[in-house]
Amino acid sequence: MDDEPIDQGKRNFLKAMIVVSAGAAVVGVANGVIRNLITPAAGLTSFPTLTLVDEATGAPIHTSDIKVNSTKAYIFYYPLDNDPNFLLRLGDTSNNDVRVTPQNVSIPATGAVFRSPGGVGPYGSVVSFSAICQHLGCIPPIIHYYSGGSAIPGHPSLSSPTGFIHCNCHGSTYDPAQGAAVVTGPTVKPLPNVVLDFDPITDTYKVRSMLGPTIYGKPSDLEGGTPFPSGTTTTKVSQVSVAGA
Ligand code: FES
DSSP: OOSOOOOHHHHHHHHHHHHHHHHHHHHHHHHSOOOOSOOOOOOOSSOOOEEEEETTTOOBOOGGGSOTTOSEEEEEEOSSTTOEEEEEEOBOTTOOBOOOOOEEEEETTTTEEEEEOOOBTTTTOEEEEESSOTTTOOOTTTEEEEOTTOOBTTBTTOOOTTOEEEETTTOOEEEGGGTTEEEESSOOSOOOEEEEEEETTTTEEEEEEEESSOOTTOSSTTSSSOOOOTTOOEEEEEEEEOTTO
């Protein structure tokens, strides 16, 4: 999957999110207030199971389509059609896959702990998290993935071979190799984890549920947005340029 154009609907949505997020960053830094973009709407009664497909071709994505340390963010929508998520294939600074093991992740805001499922794929290195910051709801590209060795703005001492997810609105940082656990505030919640299934026979990926805190601004992951049309079996993965990439 190369840098194909995204379809018009998602393009308009992303443009709107980027513009609003950029503006929100300025306002938020000044006032400490950023409002979530998701407006209440109809929801679902259960998590759908959807195959990850290439936005350009509609074909299922394979492991080789997900680049280690990509300079672009892989984004797909789940569980509702306007909930963006990161799809990451974690590697070290030499672009070798790094296996992510299941682990307990704490939610500082509540003291609760959830079990992060770890990585999937042939190398156990593919992970996925909500792309909406848990602090005040900023979205890509304001929040994005910094690969291993990248400097994290405002946190020059932070270092990890597998990098971090960092939000430039107010500086929250999450560790994608630790279930998107909180590394630096002001967030007090990890990013919600997206549960992936990998089929080693077909080398394809399905998304089937979410774990951890609910998506920012929502009482439930299944509410507060636009469901996929009835009968939908896939969700499209697009590549979005990130700030500085
Ligand atoms: S919205 Fe404040 S750090 Fe992300």
